[in-house]
Amino acid sequence: MSESNPHTPPVEPGPARRLDRLSVTGRATLAGAVAAVVLILAIVFGSRLLRDFDSALLPYAAASVFLVFGLVHRYTVWVSAPAARRLFKQGWRSFFSAENFRRAPTAVPRMIATYLGFQKFLGARSHGRWAAHQLIFWGCLLAAVITFPLTWGWFTFTSPTGPGPQYEWRMWGVKLLTFDSLSFFGWLLFHGLDIAAVLVIAGASYFLWRRMRDRGAMTGQRFAYDLLPLIALVVISVTGLLLTFSAIFLHGQGYEFLMVLHMISVVFTLIYLPFGKFFHIAQRPAAVGMQLFKYTARQDEKVFACRRCGVTVDTDAYVENLRGTMRDLRLDFDEWAEYCPRCKRVLRGSAYLENVKKGYK
Amino acid sequence: MMGRTIFIDPGRCIGCQACVSACRECDSHRGKSLIHLDYPQEGQSVAALPTVCMHCEDPVAPCAEVCPADAILVTADGVVQEADTTRCIGCANCVNACPFGVPKIDVTAKLQFKCNLCYDRTSYGLAPMCATVCPTGALFYGTVEELREERPGVQVVDEFTFGRSTVRTGVAMVVPAERARWPVPGGLPVVEVNGVDVR
Numbered sequence: 001m002s003e004s005n006p007h008t009p010p011v012e013p014g015p016a017r018r019l020d021r022l023s024v025t026g027r028a029t030l031a032g033a034v035a036a037v038v039l040i041l042a043i044v045f046g047s048r049l050l051r052d053f054d055s056a057l058l059p060y061a062a063a064s065v066f067l068v069f070g071l072v073h074r075y076t077v078w079v080s081a082p083a084a085r086r087l088f089k090q091g092w093r094s095f096f097s098a099e100n101f102r103r104a105p106t107a108v109p110r111m112i113a114t115y116l117g118f119q120k121f122l123g124a125r126s127h128g129r130w131a132a133h134q135l136i137f138w139g140c141l142l143a144a145v146i147t148f149p150l151t152w153g154w155f156t157f158t159s160p161t162g163p164g165p166q167y168e169w170r171m172w173g174v175k176l177l178t179f180d181s182l183s184f185f186g187w188l189l190f191h192g193l194d195i196a197a198v199l200v201i202a203g204a205s206y207f208l209w210r211r212m213r214d215r216g217a218m219t220g221q222r223f224a225y226d227l228l229p230l231i232a233l234v235v236i237s238v239t240g241l242l243l244t245f246s247a248i249f250l251h252g253q254g255y256e257f258l259m260v261l262h263m264i265s266v267v268f269t270l271i272y273l274p275f276g277k278f279f280h281i282a283q284r285p286a287a288v289g290m291q292l293f294k295y296t297a298r299q300d301e302k303v304f305a306c307r308r309c310g311v312t313v314d315t316d317a318y319v320e321n322l323r324g325t326m327r328d329l330r331l332d333f334d335e336w337a338e339y340c341p342r343c344k345r346v347l348r349g350s351a352y353l354e355n356v357k358k359g360y361k
Numbered sequence: 362m363m364g365r366t367i368f369i370d371p372g373r374c375i376g377c378q379a380c381v382s383a384c385r386e387c388d389s390h391r392g393k394s395l396i397h398l399d400y401p402q403e404g405q406s407v408a409a410l411p412t413v414c415m416h417c418e419d420p421v422a423p424c425a426e427v428c429p430a431d432a433i434l435v436t437a438d439g440v441v442q443e444a445d446t447t448r449c450i451g452c453a454n455c456v457n458a459c460p461f462g463v464p465k466i467d468v469t470a471k472l473q474f475k476c477n478l479c480y481d482r483t484s485y486g487l488a489p490m491c492a493t494v495c496p497t498g499a500l501f502y503g504t505v506e507e508l509r510e511e512r513p514g515v516q517v518v519d520e521f522t523f524g525r526s527t528v529r530t531g532v533a534m535v536v537p538a539e540r541a542r543w544p545v546p547g548g549l550p551v552v553e554v555n556g557v558d559v560r
Contacts, residue, residue: 083429083454124470125446215388219481220442280447283430287450287471290429314453322427322457329426333460333523336549341462342399347548348461348521349371349401349410355546356536357372 024080032073039068047153048173059263060151063270070274071282078283082328086321091289100296107295111288132206136233139199146192147266157189194244197237204233229277235265294318306340308347313340363439363531367413367478367492367500368508368517370535374499376400376409380491387490389481390443395465395474396491411500413491414463414476415521416441416531423528424455424464424475432473439531440480444473460523460547505533516541523547 043061047053053061079088094100095108114120119137122130149155149171156170165182168175169189179186188195208230211217221227239262246255272278297303297315304319305312313319319337326334336344378398385394397412417423422441425433432448433455435441444455451471455464464475479489483502487493492502501508509515519533522544534545 078431081429081431083427084431087429087452121451121469121471124467125472215481216391219389219477220436220484277447283448284450287430287452290450290452313457318453319457322454325427325454326423326458329420329423331420331423331426331458332526333528333547333549336460336523337457339462341456341459341464342397344460344462344548345397345399345410345412346401348546349399349408349548351546351548352371352410352534353401353408356540 024077027080028073028076031076032069032071035072036065036069039065043152046172050153052156052170052173053153054150057151059267060147060270061153063267064148064151067270067273070271071279074274074279075282079286083325084286086325086328087290087293088286090293090317090321091286094292094296095289097296100292103299104296107292108288111291111295115288115291116285128206129210132203132210135199135203136207137203139196139203139237140233143193143196143200146196191244193240197240200233200237201241204230204237208234225277228272229269232265232269232272236262236269239265293321304338306343307338308343309340311340311342313338363416365483365502365504366416367489367502367532368505368535369411369413369532370499370501371408371410372499372535373497374398374409374411375497376407377496379494379496380411380500383490383494384476387479387481389477389479390474393465393474395443395476397462411491412461412463413489413500413532414441414478415461415528416478417528418519418531419529424459427454427458429454436480438484440478440483441475441531442480443475443477446472449473460521460528460549514538518543518545520544521547523549 043053043065044050078084100107119130119133122133146155154171156173157167158170159165159167159181165180165186166178167181167186168178170176179189181187181190208227211221211227211230217226239258242258243255243262246252246258269278273281294315297317302316303312304314304316314322322337323334326332326337339347376398380396381394381398384396385392387395395414399410399412400408401410402408416439418439420426422433422435425431425435425441428444429452430448430450432444432450433441434445449472451466451468451473453466453468453473455473455475456466464473466473479487479491483489488502489500492500495501498511501511505517508517516536516538517533518536518541519530521528521530527544528547536545
């Protein structure tokens, strides 16, 4: 099933529009390149001029540089579209508003915790999906927190006593703590990625099962968009667990092959991340801005009532923001946004009844 | 207008709600009815108007254009899909921008719902649930030629005016022969007296 971009104009774009599109691409490429260079510098300096950099992890580090370029590029293109741009600005304006902070100091942390962390809205969709998504979310977060600093040479685990069991955990060369690798804490620290893999396998397996059983989920699903990300998560997690299995139970047999397989799956996923379903990881936090924008207006009871029936349409500021977006897009029926959906339908029905088929005869 | 699409004839609608019940049974949005059935002259006449997504073609899907999360995709066959659950942030831009009043929003779940032409059925050549059960043919699914085979001489229009704007849609409405050359009025501008809609 293919798709067409609704933002693509139906006619051949004029010179001004072509220039505008070029400038968005140019801006996005520049922003992506700057972010990639910043990350490279952070890797070089964070690893103490590559002294702590593990060259065996070079493919992971290179993929993360590409990931940052791709994410920033797509993000820039995304927030350049009229609707996203307006909401992006309003979100940040609400976020940095000193007045909003004075009136509701807990609003932002509460929204971040409930919306981004515990994703309460997913529970309203389905308890099973919420639980599975939480497993994937916390598993991936744990894996990212461990993996990225390691591949960038920011974290080091060294033993001053040779073979251990005492280990020093350093970040940017600065000692964070000393621990006993044979203790429970040491076990947790060295098996963090295994724990993450178990969480991700459980969550991703549920979603894969659902994608094969749930008729609603199957409608319009695409392999590259809906199934590939789940398969990639399972492959990464299983190959990661097999590395531990090989080290503990097989005395390292097959370790090198598994290492290459694991690396290929991780690198592929990092490169794929900005282009597919995983992009929602970058997109979703913007929704907090939208919530905040509506929340602050509701605090003032500045709601917009339908001009016909009086039912609440949305907040004043939000309706004005939407009308601005519609004007940006040359959707010249923006005044229609002042009516609730039901009144729009009833008014259209009345017009049909009176002007097209009088009395429906 | 799409080749095979829904043709709405409000003149045939008896307001029986069969389409509303059948829509709820659609596999792609189980338990939620996404078709609207309104009574424009409630208390005065039994006139009823069924509303499905009109799958706007020009401008292409205003709901998708105003979506800040790029959540609404338009498939190559012209069907405007409901919001992608991964992307939708529940902002309601689509709800308030749609000139036909089609999308619904679940504020708690932060998710939009709208008619997707029963894509699980129509992509396999089956008629949508609403058109399958409509007892009077107010909702007909097929090509315009198939419609005219059943109803010789019937005229349809796929353009709607909203003030100065015209929206061309994938779904069409049946009109009297003498009205076939003009777009169907979308309801704008409304008639107001002292700032109050009196229509």
